[in-house]
Amino acid sequence: MELLLDTLKWSVIVGTAALALTLLKPLLDRRYSAKWRYGVWLVMAAFLLLAPVQWEALVPERAAAVEPPVVIEVPKVEVSVSPQEGVTFQRPALTPQPIAAAAKKQAVLPLEKVLEGLWLAGVGLFFAYHLFGTWYFNRKARRWSRQAGEETLGVYEAVQREMGLKKAPPLRVSSAVDSPMVIGLFRPCLMLPGEGFGTQELAFILRHELTHCRRRDLWYKLGLLAANGMHWFNPLVWLMRREAERDLELTCDDAVVAGRDDMERRAYSEALLASIHRQKGLRRAVLSTHFYGGKEVMMERFRNILGKRGRKWGGLALALVLLATVAVACAVGVKPSTDGELTPEELAEWQEKIESPEMDHYIWKMYTDVSYLLSKEKLDEMFPVPEGVEELGHEDINPKVLSGVKSGDTVTLEIEGRFSSRLPTGTLTLVNEEPVSFTTPLYTAVETAARERMENTAESFISNAKEYGKDLEFTEKYVTNLFCSESMTFDGKTYYIWELYYVMKPNDIGNVVFAGDISVENGWLTTLVYPGTPILIFSVDGDGKIVLEEQTWSDTMGEEGYTWEEYVYCTLHLGMGQGGIMNGWPELNTPFLESLRDGHDTWALDWQDVAISYLSKIYGIYADSGVTSLRTFTADPDSHHHDEAVLVQAVCGDRTVTLLLAHINYPVEVWNTTMTWWQVVGEKWEPDRPQTVKEQNALPVGELTEEELAAITDYFNDPLHNGLLRYPYSSLGAGTKYLDILLYDLGQPVTDQEERDALAEAFFDGEMPDTDCLKLTRAFIQGYLEQNFGRMGNYGVETDSSDMWMAFDTLKRSESLPYLEEYDAWYMIHGDTMMSNYTFDRAERDEVGVVSLYYTTDLWQFNDSGELDLLWDQPMRAEMVLGEDGGWRMLSNQIAG
Amino acid sequence: MKKLGDAELEIMLAVWAAGEPVSSAYVQEKLRGSRDWALPAILTSLSRLVDKGFLACxxxxxxxxxxxLISESDYKAAEGRGIIDRLYGSSFTGMVASLYNGKAIDRDDLAELRQYLDTLEGK
Structure with missing residues (x-):
């Protein structure tokens, strides 16, 4: 189409110029000889022939006058991961490929195609006609020719000498020509229709023809003919050729009679007329006017030969006419395609162009496969398409041209399309209507990050391999696919989830140390593996600032159970702390589920109740103005463990809390049912998070104060607790350990007289010693252990261990400790208190509240001779936790260091 | 009427140009320069032309x-009846540099031209 348009343009311009020249001819003829027009026609023919050349591009001033290169205003690209801020990647363009499906469509032939076809057909026909005609005529003329007679040849030689020609074409006589003429471009031949001219007449005729020869007039005619052929549709060009051929004869005549006097000029004119006269078979009448160059031409030639001499050559006029033509051409050439903003008409034109199947396909490719860097062959080689699978067609994207700018051959279009990725706009650059690149600032950023991620993975593989002494290299690396799977806009900020696929070819697969996120396919490492595809999450805010928000894996999201919308909105957009859908509050455990099943804890069925309970139980805060819903999310319960989520807000004094609650769907297989309830799965406090109840009650971490240490001293110097530090123990599960603690100064005083008598009867021959008597019942032992070591499970202490009771039972038989069957109690009867002396050095509390107590103990024991021996004098360390009743729960007691 | 080959036509042109019966030696002489044929070759061609009915011996x-036996104008007219000649109007001037376009001038024109030239010269 471009070709036709340019041809048309030049056709009109040159045609008009030819018309003007023809009309002005009578005026110009008075001053100038035909010679300047002879030149004008030649140059015009050249213009017509070179019409499709891009003249505008060749004129230097135009290029200089162009406005500065057009840049569609794009926000600066900021990629937080990349040092290459704002680097513009120009993706290599895909050559639009004709698509099989589109080709089948057989669109209605557009008018321009029809016109172009018609034009080309005309050109072809014109040239075929003339080519064949010339060949046929030349052949016929030569065939019918014979050698000229001696006399004629004699005159011919004389004329050659006179004109100073060293070489001349052969001269022949042919009855197939009706006028003397020169034929043959490459092997010219001078043909006479017959012989028997007068010597002077013949000499003039030959001089005329040899002049044609010398001036290469056949080539001149060919140029005109070719121009006429290309512009066959333009009658003005036909006119131009006719005028040019007339001027060709006039200038030839001029050359023949140059410098000759009137007598000779008359003789030449007479010779011309005589030779026409002599023509055999002169027609009675010209049958049609299609034979141009008759009477009028001859009259003009006579006038020219005999007329005014000394007319100017007209070089200046020639130059002026040419300059004017070129100027007009350039002006017209520029007009429909001025640089700068495209007009609405031009935009409409481009709209039509980008809707063509090829362009549509290209734009679709560029939109969806942002980094479509591989050739089709490469992809086929790496991932051969299984036989019988046909490529899927693409969705209808409906690209719309919003605006465009032209600068020389380059057109930049702002395009908006409808895509699954919901990326609205892109910048398409075309040079000479061929797409060169398609990009958006976001693409640039994403592409940079994607490449970086691939490179980083490659680097870590290489360094891993190095540790194993393997020399790994990647010979090829490609981002095979990069597409936006989802996008969402919150408060004017749009988030894009990009899935990245890449492949890397190792020099030797044996060099790869496999770990984590890569698998092998046909000798290439690919991303298609657990934990899913690499994900890049980008955001673009209202100012066009592009930020790489997070890099993750597709499966990570699946494990945590959030939908992209919940995750992006709550975690990325609001900055909420989340721990995964199944790790919320109330805690998922058997007692809770049972309670729910049995119709208790019904508050968990209402999100408002759950939110209020959460705030009061965890933070001790009562949301007095209630909670309001901000947003609800829906999810697929099969893949997200919940079907619905609600984001709520509550004002609690100076603070505002935002909570995310999910409606959990939890299948319990043993009950053959799915339990549902609401759970708090995320929270965000403003301005800051208050302490939880637990935190509020927690004691300060670090060294305990003097007072606290004094209290601890008192505590362990109390006979009731003195024994707790006496012996080392670490594994509290072993019941025998308790014996040493328990069987010392512990027990309840025996006050019942009957019991005392029974005890005296059994062990002291009816006479009770006058000492303290304490008894240990099972209940007392258990109570004491629970009191000091906490309940079962709390600290790993087994207070109801069968081992322990077995140890006590053994004592019954040994009789080292009195035991009365009827009271089920052990008795301790001794006179002295045997308190240990502890020196407490210091105590420290850690984050979870465990206090480490550092002390020294001196343990004395009576020896066989009744004296006290020092059993040990050791630095010790006890670990304990403060109980709710203010007493200590012991965890361990060990020799320090 | 049979068609003449290029060489045959050249011989016929020589014969026609002579305007009287010619000998084989004459033909050989006339063709010298364009076709330097030996006499036997010319004799063969001449006898073929006799067979075709173009010449009498x-x-x-x-x-x-x-x-x-057939005049130049008759043969030319016969050859000119071909479809191509008709298509091109038995003349083709597109790529020749001729002295004038004979096809475009008739006898009346000629008279007028004569008159016009006289006027110019009489000035």
Whole structure:
């Protein structure tokens, strides 16, 4: 189409110029000889022939006058991961490929195609006609020719000498020509229709023809003919050729009679007329006017030969006419395609162009496969398409041209399309209507990050391999696919989830140390593996600032159970702390589920109740103005463990809390049912998070104060607790350990007289010693252990261990400790208190509240001779936790260091 | 009427141009320069032209003399009846540099031109 348009343009311009020249001819003829027009026609023919050349591009001033290169205003690209801020990647363009499906469509032939076809057909026909005609005529003329007679040849030689020609074409006589003429471009031949001219007449005729020869007039005619052929549709060009051929004869005549006097000029004119006269078979009448160059031409030639001499050559006029033509051409050439903003008409034109199947396909490719860097062959080689699978067609994207700018051959279009990725706009650059690149600032950023991620993975593989002494290299690396799977806009900020696929070819697969996120396919490492595809999450805010928000894996999201919308909105957009859908509050455990099943804890069925309970139980805060819903999310319960989520807000004094609650769907297989309830799965406090109840009650971490240490001293110097530090123990599960603690100064005083008598009867021959008597019942032992070591499970202490009771039972038989069957109690009867002396050095509390107590103990024991021996004098360390009743729960007691 | 080959036509043109019966030696002489044929080759061609009915052969003394049976204009007219000649109007001026366009001038024009030239010269 471009070709036709340019041809048309030049056709009109040159045609008009030819018309003007023809009309002005009578005026110009008075001053100038035909010679300047002879030149004008030649140059015009050249213009017509070179019409499709891009003249505008060749004129230097135009290029200089162009406005500065057009840049569609794009926000600066900021990629937080990349040092290459704002680097513009120009993706290599895909050559639009004709698509099989589109080709089948057989669109209605557009008018321009029809016109172009018609034009080309005309050109072809014109040239075929003339080519064949010339060949046929030349052949016929030569065939019918014979050698000229001696006399004629004699005159011919004389004329050659006179004109100073060293070489001349052969001269022949042919009855197939009706006028003397020169034929043959490459092997010219001078043909006479017959012989028997007068010597002077013949000499003039030959001089005329040899002049044609010398001036290469056949080539001149060919140029005109070719121009006429290309512009066959333009009658003005036909006119131009006719005028040019007339001027060709006039200038030839001029050359023949140059410098000759009137007598000779008359003789030449007479010779011309005589030779026409002599023509055999002169027609009675010209049958049609299609034979141009008759009477009028001859009259003009006579006038020219005999007329005014000394007319100017007209070089200046020639130059002026040419300059004017070129100027007009350039002006017209520029007009429909001025640089700068495209007009609405031009935009409409481009709209039509980008809707063509090829362009549509290209734009679709560029939109969806942002980094479509591989050739089709490469992809086929790496991932051969299984036989019988046909490529899927693409969705209808409906690209719309919003605006465009032209600068020389380059057109930049702002395009908006409808895509699954919901990326609205892109910048398409075309040079000479061929797409060169398609990009958006976001693409640039994403592409940079994607490449970086691939490179980083490659680097870590290489360094891993190095540790194993393997020399790994990647010979090829490609981002095979990069597409936006989802996008969402919150408060004017749009988030894009990009899935990245890449492949890397190792020099030797044996060099790869496999770990984590890569698998092998046909000798290439690919991303298609657990934990899913690499994900890049980008955001673009209202100012066009592009930020790489997070890099993750597709499966990570699946494990945590959030939908992209919940995750992006709550975690990325609001900055909420989340721990995964199944790790919320109330805690998922058997007692809770049972309670729910049995119709208790019904508050968990209402999100408002759950939110209020959460705030009061965890933070001790009562949301007095209630909670309001901000947003609800829906999810697929099969893949997200919940079907619905609600984001709520509550004002609690100076603070505002935002909570995310999910409606959990939890299948319990043993009950053959799915339990549902609401759970708090995320929270965000403003301005800051208050302490939880637990935190509020927690004691300060670090060294305990003097007072606290004094209290601890008192505590362990109390006979009731003195024994707790006496012996080392670490594994509290072993019941025998308790014996040493328990069987010392512990027990309840025996006050019942009957019991005392029974005890005296059994062990002291009816006479009770006058000492303290304490008894240990099972209940007392258990109570004491629970009191000091906490309940079962709390600290790993087994207070109801069968081992322990077995140890006590053994004592019954040994009789080292009195035991009365009827009271089920052990008795301790001794006179002295045997308190240990502890020196407490210091105590420290850690984050979870465990206090480490550092002390020294001196343990004395009576020896066989009744004296006290020092059993040990050791630095010790006890670990304990403060109980709710203010007493200590012991965890361990060990020799320090 | 049979068609003449290029060489045959050239011989016929020589015969027609002579305007009287010619000998084979005459033909050889006329063709010299464009076709330097040996006499036997010319004799073969001449006898073929006799067979085709273009020439009549008379024995005069030691040699044969040839005279045309078909005139130049008749043959030319016959050849010109071809479809191509009709298509191109038996003249083609697109790529020749001719002295004048004979096809475009008729007898009346010629008279007018004569008059016009006289006027110019009479000035």
């Amino acid at each position: 008379e024995k005069r003394g030691r040699g044969n003399w040839y005279r045309p």
